[in-house]
Amino acid sequence: MIGNKKSNVQIDKEQLELIQNAQKRIKQKKRLYIHFVVFLIGSVFFILLNLVLGFGEKFKIFETNWFVFAILAWLFLLIYHTFNVFITHKFMGKDWEQAQLEKLVAKQKQRIEKLSETLSINEETNLNESKKKSKLSSNLTIIAAVAENDAIGKDNQLIWHLSDDLKHFKTLTNGHHIIMGRKTFESFPKPLPNRTHIVITKQNNFKVPEGIIVVNSLNDALDVAKKDSQPFIIGGGEIYNQAMQIADKIELTRVHKNFEADTFFPKINSSIWKETSNIYHKKDEKNEFDYSFISYIRK
């Protein structure tokens, strides 16, 4: 039974390449060897032709028989051939090609990293410039309710219900521009009264009820809100992330519990943000978790 089975040897691509390379090398060396043998025979033949058979006896260059120059010229070709097989192969073979390719790729990677650094610096500069254009720019305020683990939302919804936090939000933002991402806007059952909504989206024909302002960038949102003494950034995660670089204040409701979430608030860096007030509230019948109202200003 065993004897009937054909052995099925598998050679992977790398092994095959190695074998092909080895075969190529053997062929190159074989050709060089043949060249060497032909050179020896040829040289003897030239000498016999000239000295024994008298061919071109009278043809001399600098008083030297022609076969000397013929042999020297051939020797030069043989040396060149040898050089190609042993030296050029080493420096410009597959390894050399691979090393050059790796160098090139590393250089391109460096360039891409530099470009993306420049891009993000430009983006930040644009936002700051847009802010500078606004006369009342020192009050751009982020407002957010954030869990201990920085969770802010799940399945495009808030995760908790804190009655006092909603009142706090209403009091602070009342009469102001509220700037939000398209997803946060879509999470509202209806627009909030007595606030100017600015919705950021990349979409060109995003449909909204009358009175809602749609813009295509945070820059444009700030421009629309430039007359407001305190425009608010009200979320969600994507917009908070972008606005953290330029906001002047953060009004944070810290909910003292961890939650499972798909959207998170960015880390508040204490070397950039200074806490100016912190008021702790215990949970009660209307607020199911302990929470704190914390204010920060940019240092």
Ligand SMILES: NC(=O)c1ccc[n+]([C@@H]2O[C@H](COP(=O)([O-])OP(=O)(O)OC[C@H]3O[C@@H](n4cnc5c(N)ncnc54)[C@H](OP(=O)(O)O)[C@@H]3O)[C@@H](O)[C@H]2O)c1
């Ligand atoms: N706890 C809180 O205080 C709080 C507050 C607000 C929201 N939330 C929660 O946060 C979650 C939503 O946040 P999210 O991060 O998923 O979405 P989001 O920030 O509300 O909106 C993201 C969308 O905004 C648009 N956008 C973002 N950056 C843009 C830019 N630079 N230029 C143009 N358009 C831009 C894009 O809209 P297009 O795709 O249409 O282009 C993007 O898909 C929800 O769960 C919500 O309940 C929590």
